[in-house]
Amino acid sequence: MRGSSPRRGEYIAKLAGDLLMALNERFEDLENEEIYCLATTLDPRYKTRIFQLHSTTSTAKKRLVELIININEDLYSENASDMVAPTPSTSSEMTASGGLWSVCENIIRESKKMIPVNSEQQ
Incomplete structure (x- = not known):
């Protein structure tokens, strides 16, 4: 079995390289996915620490503020139509x-x- 050890090491190295390449391909453009960015920003474990680009952080924060304002305006307009003067x-x-x-x-x-x-x- 000693003779198969270097060969097993080659397979492990190739497997690790293939996995790393597949992960990079799958997740390389993830910072451009709005849902991912918003969810990550709202998650207290990650917030904005996980983003590599500063622009992603600012874009995610601006988008969250826009969404909150839109939701607030929608709720206000719904409540205003239901309310008595x-x-x-x-x-x-x-x-x-x-x-x-x-x-x-x-x-x-x-x-x-x-x-x-x-x-x-x-």
Whole structure:
């Protein structure tokens, strides 16, 4: 069996070379696949550390922002058509620069107004 050892080493080296070549062929253009880039960017294990090109990182981030904005606009337009017209004060609160946070602050402010002030401070 000693005589077959160098030959086995040649087969292993050839197999490793063939596998490496096949992997490179299969995955060489993977950074141009949008789904792969978006999924990799969103995966907390990889984020953008796995990309070889800096342009892939920036493109993936920009595309994710675009998708989020589009989804948000779609949800807003769907909800706007289903909603009853808000009162003027609610409408102005919703369009304030704080958006959701200002609405939350207004809810807290209103709930504080509803708490009766008692003279039970002893």
